[in-house]
Amino acid sequence: MMNKVRMGIIGLGAEGGMYAGFLADGKVSNMIIGALCDTDPAKKQMAAEKYPDIPFYDNYIEMMQSGHVDAIVTCVPHYLHPQMGIEALKRGIHALVEKPAGVYTKQVRELNEFAASKPELTFGIFFNQRTNSLYQKLKQLIDDGEIGAIRRTNWIITTWWRPQGYYDQSEWRATWGGEGGGVLVNQAPHQLDLMQWICGMPKKVYSNVKYGFQRNIAVEDEVTAMFEYENGATGVFVTCTHDVLGTDRFEILGDKGKIVVDGSKKITIKRLTTPESEMSNSMNMQDVMKIFMGQNTGDIFTEEVLEFGEAFGIQHIAVLENFAANVLDGTPLIAPGSDGIYGVRLANAIHLSSWLGKEIELPFDEDLFLQELNKKVEAENKYPVNQ
Amino acid sequence: MMNKVRMGIIGLGAEGGMYAGFLADGKVSNMIIGALCDTDPAKKQMAAEKYPDIPFYDNYIEMMQSGHVDAIVTCVPHYLHPQMGIEALKRGIHALVEKPAGVYTKQVRELNEFAASKPELTFGIFFNQRTNSLYQKLKQLIDDGEIGAIRRTNWIITTWWRPQGYYDQSEWRATWGGEGGGVLVNQAPHQLDLMQWICGMPKKVYSNVKYGFQRNIAVEDEVTAMFEYENGATGVFVTCTHDVLGTDRFEILGDKGKIVVDGSKKITIKRLTTPESEMSNSMNMQDVMKIFMGQNTGDIFTEEVLEFGEAFGIQHIAVLENFAANVLDGTPLIAPGSDGIYGVRLANAIHLSSWLGKEIELPFDEDLFLQELNKKVEAENKYPVNQ
Numbered sequence: 201m202m203n204k205v206r207m208g209i210i211g212l213g214a215e216g217g218m219y220a221g222f223l224a225d226g227k228v229s230n231m232i233i234g235a236l237c238d239t240d241p242a243k244k245q246m247a248a249e250k251y252p253d254i255p256f257y258d259n260y261i262e263m264m265q266s267g268h269v270d271a272i273v274t275c276v277p278h279y280l281h282p283q284m285g286i287e288a289l290k291r292g293i294h295a296l297v298e299k300p301a302g303v304y305t306k307q308v309r310e311l312n313e314f315a316a317s318k319p320e321l322t323f324g325i326f327f328n329q330r331t332n333s334l335y336q337k338l339k340q341l342i343d344d345g346e347i348g349a350i351r352r353t354n355w356i357i358t359t360w361w362r363p364q365g366y367y368d369q370s371e372w373r374a375t376w377g378g379e380g381g382g383v384l385v386n387q388a389p390h391q392l393d394l395m396q397w398i399c400g401m402p403k404k405v406y407s408n409v410k411y412g413f414q415r416n417i418a419v420e421d422e423v424t425a426m427f428e429y430e431n432g433a434t435g436v437f438v439t440c441t442h443d444v445l446g447t448d449r450f451e452i453l454g455d456k457g458k459i460v461v462d463g464s465k466k467i468t469i470k471r472l473t474t475p476e477s478e479m480s481n482s483m484n485m486q487d488v489m490k491i492f493m494g495q496n497t498g499d500i501f502t503e504e505v506l507e508f509g510e511a512f513g514i515q516h517i518a519v520l521e522n523f524a525a526n527v528l529d530g531t532p533l534i535a536p537g538s539d540g541i542y543g544v545r546l547a548n549a550i551h552l553s554s555w556l557g558k559e560i561e562l563p564f565d566e567d568l569f570l571q572e573l574n575k576k577v578e579a580e581n582k583y584p585v586n587q
Numbered sequence: 588m589m590n591k592v593r594m595g596i597i598g599l600g601a602e603g604g605m606y607a608g609f610l611a612d613g614k615v616s617n618m619i620i621g622a623l624c625d626t627d628p629a630k631k632q633m634a635a636e637k638y639p640d641i642p643f644y645d646n647y648i649e650m651m652q653s654g655h656v657d658a659i660v661t662c663v664p665h666y667l668h669p670q671m672g673i674e675a676l677k678r679g680i681h682a683l684v685e686k687p688a689g690v691y692t693k694q695v696r697e698l699n700e701f702a703a704s705k706p707e708l709t710f711g712i713f714f715n716q717r718t719n720s721l722y723q724k725l726k727q728l729i730d731d732g733e734i735g736a737i738r739r740t741n742w743i744i745t746t747w748w749r750p751q752g753y754y755d756q757s758e759w760r761a762t763w764g765g766e767g768g769g770v771l772v773n774q775a776p777h778q779l780d781l782m783q784w785i786c787g788m789p790k791k792v793y794s795n796v797k798y799g800f801q802r803n804i805a806v807e808d809e810v811t812a813m814f815e816y817e818n819g820a821t822g823v824f825v826t827c828t829h830d831v832l833g834t835d836r837f838e839i840l841g842d843k844g845k846i847v848v849d850g851s852k853k854i855t856i857k858r859l860t861t862p863e864s865e866m867s868n869s870m871n872m873q874d875v876m877k878i879f880m881g882q883n884t885g886d887i888f889t890e891e892v893l894e895f896g897e898a899f900g901i902q903h904i905a906v907l908e909n910f911a912a913n914v915l916d917g918t919p920l921i922a923p924g925s926d927g928i929y930g931v932r933l934a935n936a937i938h939l940s941s942w943l944g945k946e947i948e949l950p951f952d953e954d955l956f957l958q959e960l961n962k963k964v965e966a967e968n969k970y971p972v973n974q
Contacts, residue, residue, distance in 0.1 A: 351801070352809070354825065356741060356838070363867040363875055406793060408813050408821055414738065415867065422739070424813050424821050426795050434795055434811050436823055438741065444866060445845045445857050445888060451743070451834060458832045470832050479831060480750040480802065488750055501832060557946070 205294070205524040206234030208269030210260045210284060212243040215298065216275030218513070219520065224251065227517050230524040234269035260284060264291045271322065271527060274298050277372060278380055279586070282311035285323070285537070289315055294322040296523050300389040301325055301540025303380030304573055304586065305548055306566045308541045315537055323537035324523045329390045330397065330535050331518035334464060334508040339398045341469065347454030348475060353399050353427070353435035359446030360387035360439060367417050374417035376576035377583025382411075382419030384547040388439045393535075393543040395437065399452065401542055402427035402435060402549075404561055409554035414442035418580060425550045437550075457501065467506040473499065592681070592911040593621030595656030597647045597671060599630040602685065603662030605900070606907065611638065614904050617911040621656035647671060651678045658709065658914060661685050664759060665767055666973070669698035672710070672924070676702055681709040683910050687776040688712055688927025690767030691960055691973065692935055693953045695928045702924055710924035711910045716777045717784065717922050718905035721851060721895040726785045728856065734841030735862055740786050740814070740822035746833030747774035747826060754804050761804035763963035764970025769806030771796075771934040775826045780922075780930040782824065786839065788929055789814035789822060789936075791948055796941035801829035805967060812937045824937075844888065854893040860886065 207223060209216045216238075223233045235255040236247050247256050257263035264272065264287060271294035274284045282302040288295040295315070302308040315323040329335055341347070360383055372378025379385060384392070396402075410422040421442055427435030450461040457471040472479070479500070518534075525531035545562060548569050553560045555572050574585040594610060596603045603625075610620045622642040623634050634643050644650035651659065651674065658681035661671045669689040675682040682702070689695040702710040716722055728734065747770055759765025766772060771779070783789075797809040808829055814822030837848040844858040859866070866887070905921075912918035935956050936947045942959050961972040 351829070352745075352825075352827070354743060358739075358840075363870050365867075365870060365872055366875060369872070406795070406813075408793070408815060410819065410821065413819065414864065422821065424823060426793075426811055426813060428795060432797070432800065434797065434809065436811060436825065438739075438823065440739070442738070442863060442867070443840055443845070444859065444863050445840075447838060447845075447847075449836075453745075453830055453832075458830070458834075460834075472831065476829060476831050477801065480752075480829070483750050483752060485752055485756070488753060559944070 202270065203230070203528070205231045205527050206268060206270045207231050207520070208235045208237060208260075208263050208272040208293075209233065209275060210237045210263070210272055211275035212236060212238045212240075212247065213275060216273070218516065219273060219275070220251065222513065222517055222520065228520045228524065230528060231520050234271075235263050235266060237263045261287060264288055264293050270294060271296060271523070273326070277378065278303050278385055282307040285311045286314045289318045289321050289323065292321065294523075294527050295537065296324045296326060296519075297537060297540060298326045299393070299540065300385055300544050300547065301537070302544055303385060304566065304570050305541055305545050306570050307586075308544050309566070312538045312541055322523060322527045322533070324519070324526065324533050325535045325537045325540040326516075326519055327390065327393050327535040327539070328515035328519045329394055331515045331522070332464065332508070332510060334461065334467060334506075335394055335398070337506065337508075338459065338461060338467060341459060341467075342398050342452065346457065346469065346471065347452065347459055348456030349431060350399055350429070350433045350452060350454050352433060352453040353395065353451070355391060355395055355436070355450040356438045356447045357388065357391045357450070358438065358440045358443035359448045360441050361444045361446055362387070362415075362441040364415055367415055371582075374415075374419045375582055376418060376573065376580045379419065380573065381547065381551060382417060382421055383439050383441050384409075384420060384423060384550055387441065388423070389543050389547065391439065392437075392546045393539070395435075396542045396546060397539070399435070400429060401546070402562060403430050404428040404559050405546070405549040405553050406559040407550040407553040409550060418576075420551075423550060425553075465508055467508070469504045469506070470501045471504070472501050589657065590617070590915065592618045592914050593655060593657045594618050594907070595622045595624060595647075595650050595659040595680075596620065596662060597624045597650070597659055598662035599623060599625045599627075599634065600662060603660070605903065606660060606662070607638065609900065609904055609907065614900075615907045615911065617915060618907050621658075622650050622653060624650045648674060651675055651680050657681060658683060658910070660713070664765065665690050665772055666694075669694040672698045673701045676705045676708050676710065679708065681910075681914050682924065683711045683713060683906075684924060684927060685713045686780070686927065687772055687931050687934065688924070689931055690772060691953065691957050692928055692932050692950075693957055694973075695931050696953070699925045699928055709910060709914045709920070711906070711913065711920050712922045712924045712927040713903075713906055714777065714780050714922040714926070715902035715906045716781055718902045718909070719851065719895070719897060721848065721854060721893075722781055722785070724893065724895075725846065725848060725854060728846060728854075729785050729839065733844065733856065733858065734839065734846055735843030736818060737786055737816065737820045737839060737841050739820060739840040740782065740838070742778060742782055742823070742837040743825045743834045744775065744778045744837070745825065745827045745830035746835045747828050748831045748833055749774070749802075749828040751802055754802055758969075761802075761806045762969060763805060763960065763967045766806065767960065768934065768938060769798075769804060769808055770826050770828050771807060771810055771937055774828065775810070776930050776934065778826065779824075779933045780926070782822075783929045783933060784926070786822070787816060788933070789949060790817045791815040791946050792933070792936040792940050793946040794937040794940040796937060805963075807938075810937060812940075852895055854895070856891045856893070857888045858891070859888050
């Protein structure tokens, strides 16, 4: 029995290169580099210098069939994630897909359905922020009902600043055909996943999405979305890439209290001593007046502040370690691959609402979404449409 | 020439009673009580005991014609504000209308049009929060272009907690026929006015309004609205009456910086040393990477924090004083009566969007709004429909 998973890294850009570094430095106790893969000759050259002893492939199928890897991770453009995941699983190779799981839910559903037919293989998704101890704690607080049933969610996450030069780096960036969207597909998938992981999936979505608002790009650089959940709770999600003074503030109101997360570093929990619905039904007008006048509110709630801080990279290492542990001994995955569809569904619903100018009920018609996406790809006339 | 304006207070409920107290205590240097008016015999009794020397009327027209008052203030249900304003101005009496100016823009427009035909008379609206030194400063910062052109606005104002007992106090409360709405009409008009006063009127509005969500009422106790402004900027406005741990956080992002107002008490201004659009166009990828890694961001902006605090009542006194000064010597009004229509238009657009389930362009068809409002009044079957 193996004691270290041999990982095949497909794509040696920023992410793939970082994972290779972590593995080469021995930062992941139960994983090593099995092989590297990239179609770019410059990357082959780089790998030959940096990792001379590691097998290199320019074809990922060949790498999968080489016997050098037990698993792969897909550090390639978003559109390719589902296909590479399926090709790996087909060959008995464990698959860790990068976020987002894909660009449209139809392709992600195909991946999920295929993966379901291979339960003996590990299928994970790279939602590194799920391993952040702050979000682990936040999920636990909500799951444990510490603030009761959710009434309202609100996340302003505009820390994804990207200047024009970022978009101009490569031809495919910020195009419909090459990337399939902007901030919703590239930067915000982490928060879309966290929001649904912690608060559940909305039932309805309405959005105002701005395409090329502050950048010279075809896709979106700003998003405002309104959610409605199954139980009637409401939500707001705001993100953009043009706020260099980025805000990251996540507020969740429940029947028994409120949680505010600031800068993904600090959780402030206010726990009501009596649930709000009871307070509303039982308070006499004298007590009410005291609250109106700002008096005597000290004893209606208690406050707890939790501070968090993690070194950069620790989350990525945690995902790799957890994935390998699942391969080796069945340790439960923090981010099962099949969870990837939720964030994609949410991003698609937000896009679709803005394209059709109406509220979208979830789950929506995924063929309709693909049709609308393909219209953009076709109008752009740089990449083939998706099947 | 008079040196103190003799005010006739119509309605001796919470607000009217408070203004009477301020005037009786000499807190407004240029205004005295001219007469009091209420249809409730209990209020007449109260006035006879508390203000034995002040003329009392149970008919406001009689009070206007008595010669005892130079001006009136309308501390009565919202629907009645326009009519009372018109009746006063018709008789050469200055009019200070309570907020909101009315329930629907059609009636407020009629008031404004009539007032425009009487330019010699003072016509004001009781937007006391405009006199708050924090909001005065905030308006000045924006007007002076300190953070450049606005890109995004976001106000979460859920400090308007009202328990069920509040709504059960009187028959007319929280009904379509008696009040014309909930938090949008009663509590939030201050912020709707401040938001448009400071950031301008949106061009488009979409909303999710919850009626009787956490309270047993016919009207709305929670509102989520999305705005789009003429220049393409976006906005979010959230308010409710069921959050006893109320949030009051107003964020404005501009091309040159960001302002966050916390709890209507603290302004944090971040001024960029270079406008964001220039940064985006001129930064090299090396500097960009530094910002991504959280380094070297100290010198891209400067931060200023301003703290404010005002005793309760001071804003109301300031409105009365400014109104009287306009009557006496033409001092400009902080809140001209004709401004009242903006907040009503915004509230109406938010309601209309939720009733029709679609985005509303401003200005909307005001007859359509009235027709839709009257449907609610009719279905409720407690009050006559509006003409």
